[in-house]
Amino acid sequence: MHQKGDLYYPNEDFKKIALINNREIYQEAEKDPVKFWEKLAESLSWQKKWEKTFEHNPPYVKWFVGGKINITENIFEKNPQGWEKIKDKNAIIWQPELVDEEQKIFTYKDLFEKVNKFANALKKLGVKKGDRVGIYLPMIPEVIISMLACARIGAVHTVVFSAFSPHALQVRLQDTEAKILITTDGYYRRGGVVGLKQNADEAVDNTSVEKVIVVKRAGNPVNWDEGRDLWFEEISSQESGECPAEEMDSEDLFFILYTSGSTGKPKGIMHTCGGYIVQAKFTGQWIFDLKDDDILWCTSDVGWITGHTYTIYSPLLNTVPTLIFEGAPDWPNPDRWAQIIEDNKVTTFYTAPTAIRMFEKYGLEVIEKYKFESLQLLGSVGEPIDDSAWLWYFKNVGKERCPLVDTWWQTETGGILITSLPGVGPFKPAFSGLPFPGMNFEIFDEEGNICPQGKQGNLVLLPPFNPSLLRGVYKNPEKYLETYWKDYGEKVYFTSDAAYRDENGLIRIIGRVDDVIKMAGHRLSTGELEAAVNLHPDITECAAIGIPDEIRGEVPIVFVIYKGKKGEDEVKKEVVDYIKKEIGPIALPKEVYLVDDLPKTRSGKIMRRILRKLFTGEDLGDLSTLANSEIVSKLKNKVAGNNEK
Numbered sequence: 206m207h208q209k210g211d212l213y214y215p216n217e218d219f220k221k222i223a224l225i226n227n228r229e230i231y232q233e234a235e236k237d238p239v240k241f242w243e244k245l246a247e248s249l250s251w252q253k254k255w256e257k258t259f260e261h262n263p264p265y266v267k268w269f270v271g272g273k274i275n276i277t278e279n280i281f282e283k284n285p286q287g288w289e290k291i292k293d294k295n296a297i298i299w300q301p302e303l304v305d306e307e308q309k310i311f312t313y314k315d316l317f318e319k320v321n322k323f324a325n326a327l328k329k330l331g332v333k334k335g336d337r338v339g340i341y342l343p344m345i346p347e348v349i350i351s352m353l354a355c356a357r358i359g360a361v362h363t364v365v366f367s368a369f370s371p372h373a374l375q376v377r378l379q380d381t382e383a384k385i386l387i388t389t390d391g392y393y394r395r396g397g398v399v400g401l402k403q404n405a406d407e408a409v410d411n412t413s414v415e416k417v418i419v420v421k422r423a424g425n426p427v428n429w430d431e432g433r434d435l436w437f438e439e440i441s442s443q444e445s446g447e448c449p450a451e452e453m454d455s456e457d458l459f460f461i462l463y464t465s466g467s468t469g470k471p472k473g474i475m476h477t478c479g480g481y482i483v484q485a486k487f488t489g490q491w492i493f494d495l496k497d498d499d500i501l502w503c504t505s506d507v508g509w510i511t512g513h514t515y516t517i518y519s520p521l522l523n524t525v526p527t528l529i530f531e532g533a534p535d536w537p538n539p540d541r542w543a544q545i546i547e548d549n550k551v552t553t554f555y556t557a558p559t560a561i562r563m564f565e566k567y568g569l570e571v572i573e574k575y576k577f578e579s580l581q582l583l584g585s586v587g588e589p590i591d592d593s594a595w596l597w598y599f600k601n602v603g604k605e606r607c608p609l610v611d612t613w614w615q616t617e618t619g620g621i622l623i624t625s626l627p628g629v630g631p632f633k634p635a636f637s638g639l640p641f642p643g644m645n646f647e648i649f650d651e652e653g654n655i656c657p658q659g660k661q662g663n664l665v666l667l668p669p670f671n672p673s674l675l676r677g678v679y680k681n682p683e684k685y686l687e688t689y690w691k692d693y694g695e696k697v698y699f700t701s702d703a704a705y706r707d708e709n710g711l712i713r714i715i716g717r718v719d720d721v722i723k724m725a726g727h728r729l730s731t732g733e734l735e736a737a738v739n740l741h742p743d744i745t746e747c748a749a750i751g752i753p754d755e756i757r758g759e760v761p762i763v764f765v766i767y768k769g770k771k772g773e774d775e776v777k778k779e780v781v782d783y784i785k786k787e788i789g790p791i792a793l794p795k796e797v798y799l800v801d802d803l804p805k806t807r808s809g810k811i812m813r814r815i816l817r818k819l820f821t822g823e824d825l826g827d828l829s830t831l832a833n834s835e836i837v838s839k840l841k842n843k844v845a846g847n848n849e850k
Contacts, residue, residue, distance in 0.1 A: 223628025
């Protein structure tokens with residue numbers, strides 16, 4: 206990588222071998238975005254070619270209308286690269302949490318046979334095309350086998366994150382009316398066994414679930430319902446290793462994935478077959494520059510859209526081995542993640558800013574022995590990354606050699622839509638980059654006018670959108686209209702994110718527009734505030750929230766994780782100084798708290814709504830989805846103690 210001002214570009218060696226290394230791709234796609242996607246789609250294996258590429262009946266879109274396709278044929282026997290060429294190639298590298306347990310490797314041939322066997326087992330249980338199947342599994346190979354088996358026979362999978370509570374699972378099973386649930390006895394997390402079957406038993410009450418299929422992983426004792434429960438391996442092993450792929454219409458429902466907010470019922474985001482497959486394959490191939498000898502480790506759990514698209518479907522469509530890891534990246538030692546990269550010669554590492562800040566927190570001495578010579582590309586996903594985390598990752602993991610693609614997208618978009626291509630650039634710390642070729646993004650003010658360069662506004666996507674854009678909210682068309690198409694009309698998809706463009710056209714995502722503190726008539730995003738605080742060299746992570754104030758409407762509160770040696774009062778003053786310098790006196794916080802940790806989900810997302818509730822006195826709600834629920838009581842005591850002063 207070489208630097209020009211505050212921009213970074215791929216070096217000539219990387220550029221020469223990159224799949225996409227010329228800016229002309231943007232002009233070509235902009236000329237006719239529909240034709241651009243059509244050309245890409247033609248390289249896949251279709252059971253029947255589409256009659257019409259794009260159809261728009263606002264706010265509804267369809268892509269590859271009338272086309273028939275099955276994703277599993279494109280991964281396996283009709284893979285465009287040729288089955289004979291890929292069948293003995295590694296498809297999955299599974300790394301268990303326990304250090305002394307051997308990893309498992311599945312070739313495409315191994316995986317295909319297991320998928321077919323389980324698909325046949327599901328068919329024998331009465332699962333048909335269009336039936337919904339719940340999957341409540343951790344990061345073990347069977348989660349991939351289950352998803353692909355559903356896709357093979359046209360069943361609609363809905364994956365529920367394994368750390369979600371029984372109630373969260375139950376709500377999703379009820380909404381989808383799933384007739385089958387696939388789970389496990391237990392799995393390993395930080396050296397202990399997490400029992401999952403008991404959660405599943407509790408969740409299936411008052412649902413349509415007829416059978417619970419259980420993977421034997423941890424061997425922990427479980428309750429067993431003879432009429433309902435079945436062992437995964439037992440029902441699969443006796444089936445044939447051949448199963449014909451179901452013919453799927455391009456607009457047939459492929460999967461439902463739920464997004465949950467702080468209030469209300471979670472939204473079932475619907476993705477369909479054709480557009481999703483095209484988007485997953487080519488965004489992964491171009492953005493991660495995926496080639497035959499690559500090994501991708503996307504650290505996202507399959508319970509999230511990143512896990513669906515870039516841990517599973519995209520690498521498999523591109524015949525690139527995908528590494529999946531059962532455990533926590535810092536257990537049993539803080540360098541476990543680095544060891545996995547070295548041992549497996551990972552070439553592409555895609556993780557979240559939260560994880561990057563955690564690696565940074567442990568100090569450079571933890572990773573000084575690692576050269577990361579196999580790495581060729583880094584990625585960031587999940588939330589806006591601040592300058593200091595970007596630079597730490599780029600320098601200490603990428604060794605200032607690897608392009609760092611910061612990616613913006615959503616559960617609703619199905620694939621990455623904003624990031625600079627690694628063979629083209631430019632890259633800029635804290636900026637996601639350029640829209641993917643063919644994507645028409647704008648930044649609007651509240652009235653729908655285009656914001657000038659550098660001015661913050663609302664990020665919107667304009668027609669013809671992207672092939673894998675959601676097709677609706679399951680059983681809730683009103684929610685679909687109200688959430689995405691109300692603000693600017695039915696031809697403008699509102700992302701609900703705030704952003705601005707710089708002089709190079711690069712887009713910086715500020716954060717959700719609902720993560721805004723409204724102070725005395727001024728609007729300040731929590732992301733902007735956090736970015737200012739994160740410039741402090743000894744602060745590894747922070748969270749900003751707004752709390753009610755009688756005079757100003759709302760005032761900011763900042764929580765920081767500090768790794769230096771100065772006293773608390775001095776650190777608080779420095780935090781205030783950074784905010785004053787970067788934003789101005791209007792943003793000064795009412796209080797700064799120095800804390801050991803912040804409440805986070807297992808995917809690393811900071812739960813700001815829980816921090817808010819510490820001040821409003823509201824019920825904290827279900828904390829079972831947190832990776833570190835024990836921190837909440839410590840924070841509560843700290844806030845209460847401060848209020849008593």
